[in-house]
Amino acid sequence: MSQYTATVATRTKVVIFLCKTTDWRKGRLIRLLKDVPSTTTLSSLNYPILRPRGVLCGFLADKNGVKKRFNVDSPTFTPSSLAVNGNHTAAKNPGLSPKAAIAAPFRPRNLTPAPSAPSSSVSSSSLKPYNPNAPDWISPEAQEFPPQTYNANDQNSDYSHSNPYESYATSTPAAPTPNAPDLQQNASIYPPETNGFQQSFFNPSNQILSHHLYAPSEPQQKELKANQRTGKDMFIPEDLRRKLRDKTEATLRVFPHLPQPNVGPFYSLTQLQGQGQSGFGFPSIVYKAVSENDGRTYCLRRFPDLKVTKANVDAIGAICARWSTVKNSNVVLLHNGFTTLEFNDSSVIIVSDYHPASTTVAEKYSLNAMSRPYRHAAGVEEKVLWKYIVQIANALKAIHQMGLAARTLHITKVLVTDENRIRLNGCALLDFLDPATRHLEDLQQSDLREFRKFLVDCGANGANRTNQLKSILEWLPEQARPNNNKTIDNFLKEISVQIVAEFDASLGLDDRLQSELSRELENSRVVRLMTKINFLTERPEHADDPAFSSQGPRALLPLFRDYVFHAVDAQRNPVVDMGHVLSCLNKLDVGIEEKIMLTTRDEDFVVVVSYKELKAMVERAWADLLSYQSRSST
């Protein structure tokens, strides 16, 4: 209430009256409202109950009597947000209609309907003395609205069903007011006792961008007031958006001028880089390809012209099966391997997860395999190096625990798949390219030495490194020594402090991503609601359907669509305000009690309706539409 009263007292008193009922003469109404004290609030005005084809009133004046943009004495007046929805046929004079001159006296109480008033789907009994507790307009379709899409305690629960529209599609018995927490939280914005009208005049400048389900779910990092928030704040942050977009682009990018054959279930093969040699001692080419089995993109490493026997093929299958069980967030997951003749040779293909837009550590930091950075390359920052140390230790722990050895811990084989995020790649490859004759323990010791070499290649032994890092380098074996008691488990103890720090950082990132995800969840709700409204409005097959006629129970849906998307200001300039759109759609989705005023494009028909009633209407129309659909398909 306080919010709205403040609006009335400090900015405007609002008056609009559009009258369809013949007994009402607008000129008299103006005079009456001119005498309204400046402190009057709408609820105390006792305006009549508003009905379709009945009377709509509001008032406009300045608190101190100073004339503002709209004033009863203004020569012209156009309801700023009411009328106006696109199709102005003739440029209407934005002023009081000439009909206003013959308006009947305004009688706020004890209204009697005009005998000649056309009957509508709303009965004339609706014209009763104003009751501040009564709903202003009752749709014949509007049922008590069940909270399909909103649960005060668990907002996600609405989306657990398989039907993407289920939250809009069904109707269950009424439950407590769905928007109760919102109303409570925003009591100042939605005073229940004002019988609506708060949003009758949409004015972007005083519209508080709400709140419905856009409440920040993490501590504010920047101190921004509600009115300082921009449309951008409601969507995914730019850095994250760009990163995800780059990954999508990398996944979808193909080079049609370099056609590749389909191999097995894989098509759209796209080479990621020229043929490489290092690391395995065999040339290999890396592709990404889409699997027809599940539509996902995979990474295919091809070893061309490899003569393999039946025994080799079996060995590849067994090795891949073993490695496919190593599921660790710092190891590229291996799926399977097979041979193919599609490249006109005998190639071996190893299939692993594809991590779009990733590079190797060597590429990212311009390092070479000779344990020194290229000229001008500074090596890897120590802060980042610690992250790498913890992640590699995590990967080695998982691999060694499975009775395997990585064998390819090398700067040209460790992938940087995200910021500060690495994965060991190609681990299984040497197992079949160079079947080990050594013991597993030797191979695992060799992994620790490779680990050290990796760090040295990254510049860990350079100047200005901390003693902590130096001691880690000292701990990791440089040469093979029997019984040195150096295992990955012991190494993990050495770096326990850094592990805890990394764990904390990872939880922080997790929190941030969760909060972004929840925001996107809300945005997806809005998209679904918009989709639904567009499914329902202006369907050509409903042109002759009485339910969709201007008097029918669905008539308000196009009007609401106009109110949301086709609003114009007092000068009839389009109001392009994302905040308005999101605010309206969220209120509709929740179905709050707040009322808005909708107008037909010819401005002859005005109705005040609550979001709750509109939502019920949408529900009903949607259910009808689905039933038409199922009828036609049977």
Ligand SMILES: Nc1ncnc2c1ncn2[C@@H]1O[C@H](COP(=O)(O)OP(=O)(O)OP(=O)(O)O)[C@@H](O)[C@H]1O
């Ligand atoms: N699983 C994967 N997902 C996404 N990209 C990958 C994957 N594996 C490799 N790549 C990319 O393919 C390119 C070639 O990888 P590769 O392992 O052959 O590295 P390289 O530096 O060429 O080493 P080499 O000379 O030994 O072949 C690299 O840019 C790497 O980022």
